[in-house]
Amino acid sequence: MTAQADIGFHARRHARWHAGEIAFWLLALACAFAFPSRYLIMTEIVRLGLFALSIDLILGYAGIVSLGHAAFFGIGAYSAGLLALHGIINEPLLALIVAGLGAAVLGFATSFLVIRGVDLTRLMVTLGIALLLEALAERYSDITGGTDGLQGIEMQPILGLFAFDMFGRTGFFYSLAALFLLFLLARRVVHSPFGLSLRAIKNNPLRAAAIGIPVHKRLIAIYTLAAFYAGIAGALFTQTTALASLDVFAFERSADLLLVLIIGGTGYLYGGLIGAVVFRMLQELFSIITPQYWQFWIGLVLVVIVMVGRGRLHRWVLWAPNWLIARLGGRKAAVAVPETEGP
Amino acid sequence: MAAALETIGLEKHFGGLRVTRELSLKIARGARHALIGPNGAGKTTVINLLTGVLRPNGGRILLEGHEITNLPVHKRVLRGLSRTFQINQLYADLTPVETIGLAVSERLGRGGDWWRAMGSRDEVNAEIAETLSRFHLLDVMNEPTATLPYGKQRLLEIAVAIAARPRVLLLDEPAAGVPESERHDILAVVAALPRDVTVLLIEHDMDLVFSFADRISVLVNGALLTEGPPEQVAKDPQVKAVYLGEATNA
Numbered sequence: 260m261t262a263q264a265d266i267g268f269h270a271r272r273h274a275r276w277h278a279g280e281i282a283f284w285l286l287a288l289a290c291a292f293a294f295p296s297r298y299l300i301m302t303e304i305v306r307l308g309l310f311a312l313s314i315d316l317i318l319g320y321a322g323i324v325s326l327g328h329a330a331f332f333g334i335g336a337y338s339a340g341l342l343a344l345h346g347i348i349n350e351p352l353l354a355l356i357v358a359g360l361g362a363a364v365l366g367f368a369t370s371f372l373v374i375r376g377v378d379l380t381r382l383m384v385t386l387g388i389a390l391l392l393e394a395l396a397e398r399y400s401d402i403t404g405g406t407d408g409l410q411g412i413e414m415q416p417i418l419g420l421f422a423f424d425m426f427g428r429t430g431f432f433y434s435l436a437a438l439f440l441l442f443l444l445a446r447r448v449v450h451s452p453f454g455l456s457l458r459a460i461k462n463n464p465l466r467a468a469a470i471g472i473p474v475h476k477r478l479i480a481i482y483t484l485a486a487f488y489a490g491i492a493g494a495l496f497t498q499t500t501a502l503a504s505l506d507v508f509a510f511e512r513s514a515d516l517l518l519v520l521i522i523g524g525t526g527y528l529y530g531g532l533i534g535a536v537v538f539r540m541l542q543e544l545f546s547i548i549t550p551q552y553w554q555f556w557i558g559l560v561l562v563v564i565v566m567v568g569r570g571r572l573h574r575w576v577l578w579a580p581n582w583l584i585a586r587l588g589g590r591k592a593a594v595a596v597p598e599t600e601g602p
Numbered sequence: 603m604a605a606a607l608e609t610i611g612l613e614k615h616f617g618g619l620r621v622t623r624e625l626s627l628k629i630a631r632g633a634r635h636a637l638i639g640p641n642g643a644g645k646t647t648v649i650n651l652l653t654g655v656l657r658p659n660g661g662r663i664l665l666e667g668h669e670i671t672n673l674p675v676h677k678r679v680l681r682g683l684s685r686t687f688q689i690n691q692l693y694a695d696l697t698p699v700e701t702i703g704l705a706v707s708e709r710l711g712r713g714g715d716w717w718r719a720m721g722s723r724d725e726v727n728a729e730i731a732e733t734l735s736r737f738h739l740l741d742v743m744n745e746p747t748a749t750l751p752y753g754k755q756r757l758l759e760i761a762v763a764i765a766a767r768p769r770v771l772l773l774d775e776p777a778a779g780v781p782e783s784e785r786h787d788i789l790a791v792v793a794a795l796p797r798d799v800t801v802l803l804i805e806h807d808m809d810l811v812f813s814f815a816d817r818i819s820v821l822v823n824g825a826l827l828t829e830g831p832p833e834q835v836a837k838d839p840q841v842k843a844v845y846l847g848e849a850t851n852a
Contacts, residue, residue: 266731269744270699270721452707453716455696459704462693469653469691470766471679471708480716 274450283529284439291431298427304539305434306495311519311531312438312445313488318517319525320449321481322461323373326382326513327389330369331362331486333508335493337396338362340409340503349415351498355437358494359487366486367479374478386510393508408504412497423499430499437495438532441488445528448484457481458526518561604667606631606770606800607652607683613660614647614824621647622658623825629770629802631666636803636811639821640844645804646688648821649774652802653685654678665770680709684768688775688804690759694748698739698758701747702730705765729765737761737791753784760791770800777810812836820844 290301310332317323338358341347348354372384396403404410416422421429448454460467460474468474497503506512515538523534541560545553607629614622621644629635639645650656652663654675663671670678693701703720706729707713721727734740737757742750747758760776777788792814795801805811811818811832818835820827828838835841 266699266727266734266743267721267724270703270727270730271719272744274719274721447719448716450719451716452704452713452718452720455700455704455720456708456713458696459693459701462695463691465655466687466691466693466762468675469679469685469687470705470762471676472704472713473674473676477714 271450280529283532287435291435295426295428298431300539300543302427302431302434302499304535305431305438306492306499307516307519307539308532308535309434309438309441309495310489310492310516311523311535312442312528313485313492313531314516314520315525315528315531316445316449316485316488317482318520319527319530320454320461321457321478323478323482324378324381325373325385326510326517327385327387328485328489328516329508329510329512330385330389330392331366331489332493332496332512333389333392333396334362334365335359335490336497336503336507337403337409337493338490339494339497340412341402343412343414343498344409350419351414351417351433355491355494355498358497359491362490362493363483363487366489367483370479370482373482374475386513389508389510389513393505396505396508404504406505408502409497412501412503414498414501427499434495434499437491441491442528442532445488449528453477453480518557521561521564603631604664605629606633606666607802608664608667609652609661610664611661612648612651612658612663614644614651614656615659621824622651623823625661625821625824625826627819627826627829629800630817631800632797634801634803634814634816636805636815636818637821638805638808638811638818639827643821644824645821646774647824649685649772649804652772653683676708679766679768682767682769683772684763684766684770685772686759686763686774686776688778690755692747692755692758692762695746697744697746698734698750698761699730699743701758701762702733702739702765705762706730706733709766733761733765737764738787751784753780753787756780756784756788757791760788764795768799770802771795773801773803773805775805775807776803777807 294301310328313331314325314328317325335358338361339354342354342357343349343351348357369384369388372388373381376384397405400406414423417429417433421433423429449457456467456472456477459470459472460477464474493507496507519534519538520531521534522537523530523532541557542553545556549556605628607627609625609627612622612625613620625648627637637645637648647656651658654670654673658671661671662669665678665681665683668681670681670683673681696704700720703726704713706726707715707720710726712723712726734743737760739754739758739761742754747755750758756776756779760773763771773792776792777785780788789810803811803814815832817830818832819829820835820838820841822844827840827844828835830838
């Protein structure tokens, strides 16, 4: 092999599909058939996973922290709700895309406030924007339904073919398909020169600019894309539950989202998805044990993860499988993740 | 022919402190120009002004006759002005393949490409391969930068700047902190830079300066003290006073 072809091989190392990834998606699909009575909770997990994937794009790859990601979720949720309620766009798939674009527009507009600051500024600005939107939604209750939320949303069949059923079967497959397609797109993006430049910016913005990377432009682009993803997650929420109320903007939603991502690990795309499964399972488990105090246990788990994970917080979840693979096959890692620096 | 890089009356203040004073430098094309000066002379500030990390309070900067005073950092790089850092500024998580790949992609205008995977363009791959082998980095190309030995990181630091194919290269103490055993590699790389690349060397090590430079500017308290060919600067009593003064104080 020539050196040049060789370089291509090495440079695409992470872009190739690993066996573990294929297994992950087959397992996800298998769940759909294995637990037909659990469509509702599985839909919830898929949606949460997509939402977490969205924040992984900005936090895990570009290093932008946010405490207000629910802003985009909320915009997507209300857009989808209003489009359906007023019969503006009846076809759910088209409405989903339009709702996502609406969130992306907001993401683009607010990105200019977010990208310039340091971490603390970013936390405050993102938090502020989400709070602002929540207050606006409450103030203009004639449009949003105020504290009651949007009432009487009726969803039309997807593409005119697949009607939403009361067991949530259609909703689940619809959400899973959306997640998978958006995941494929995200996977493509993060392994491109563009995606790599985000990691360079996260690692060292000074050097990133010094090799010709337009830092601000790249951050604006990924923030807008992440907003689009969050908007889709929000729209899926409205479409599969026929609800949209003020809590789509809630601070708890943004905060839980960070929890989900930290549980799953940042910067390798699967963290949000694994985190969503684990988080929702823990929530169920703890609320069975102590219905009132389940948050105590979630909090405890978080503290333990942070204490144990420390520097490798972003990929602690892979520690066990990687250790096993190293033992069994003498290979390096199932999903290779950069080793240094926390999220 | 316009100078490769020129500053005209450059000024920089931090509060009441004038760290760069009416600095006018002219670096000829293809020159091996060194900028020296005692600690605190403002050498790093000059680099930061030239590369756009800092904006001057007054004066102008011209790159090959074109005004770049107000261009952002990344645009100056694309115009052909690249630099290395005194303290390595690399991407801890990224491998040399990825690091060099990024620099090459940006220069070829492929950096914003979000659809094709890194490594899928032959012209980019060819350059990565060429750069990695020139800088003796092929054997560690898949290791995260943070795990490389210091000498290799130092080579990568220079390789990244070269991958941007600069016409003017600013070298900020290229051999700083490199152990004696690995020093030779670095110096060889610096000496082998193509002659059509103009080099401005900022350096403390006088041996390196006098073996490398064909012209030297001496900076003291943010202002130009003197400038000339090495033998002239070496004999200059003012320069001797500055350096001896520093030596006796130390």
